[in-house]
Amino acid sequence: WPSVTEAADAYRHVRVAGRFRHESTTLVQAVTVLGGGFWVLTPLVADGFTVLVNRGFVPSDRRDPAGWRRPEGEVDVTGLLRLTEPGGAFLRSNATAEDRWYSRDVAAIASARGLSGIAPYFIDADASADDRLPVGGLTVVAFHNNHLVYALTWFTLAAMTLGAAIYVNVERQR
Template identity: 35%
Template structure:
């Protein structure tokens, strides 16, 4: 009876571990679909800025806006493998129809943070985004140095008195700023999780077989 109960528990545990692995594979397929959809939208021909951009439907949409940089900007701490630490320049932009939005112009090194950048007319092509840089552990905006530690769209829009709309420039907007075009920024660890669950299932099955082998040896 004890052996039967043991086998039931082992079979149940193996089924749970395998089902978790399969679930992660399904999540992997779903996430890869999201990434493919985002990459396709990033690569589309740009369209005029929608009147009321929607985060659910317009994230990564390619757009072109005409107007001018007002000269107002704020700074997001960042770092790149090629260039090292620096800042993203988030600038206020006034469109031809009078809307005020934010443009992520790209990267400058730390030494160029305070370089004067005057307002000027521009046509900007880029992609709409609602970044999810901010987590519960992200430090608050340093008002003294005007440094953000993630792209807090609502906070930056309130600071620069713009709509909470961000376009990430995909081409050079001048002033020595290196554009950092939008990418499909989705975490995709599901394959690793699936391998882990299937690995645990294999270990569980091996331990079960080993225990049964030892029982058999004692009874022979």
């Protein structure tokens, strides 16, 4: 695991086999293209280690696991390797004592759930052919590049400010 790095391994497509430990599932707050809700992180016990699997997204009003897919027995999981997100989200820290999670912090979740031999990453599972919750395959891989729009906006605002300053200065001199 020391050789796993963000530069070389983030978003690498991986496959792992094992058994889910559904009793240790953690819900992490999320906002996706489907709206607000939770990521469902379930430990998968593989051969010699445990890895957290982000099985997908559930809306806030469907957080009860009774209606979710719960694969039993040996399963194969394919998805994208993601590095831990320690500490929390923007302006929110994970509240482990209250079981409120805002980021996918592998070490903190493993500690809270009593997991050992945990991989220092998690896997975002691919979409399933089954249309039941949780909905996998929602990982954002390509982010919008709006830098030109931002630059034009700020240069336009700067030009408008300069124009307003010149106008006010000319009016003062009259």
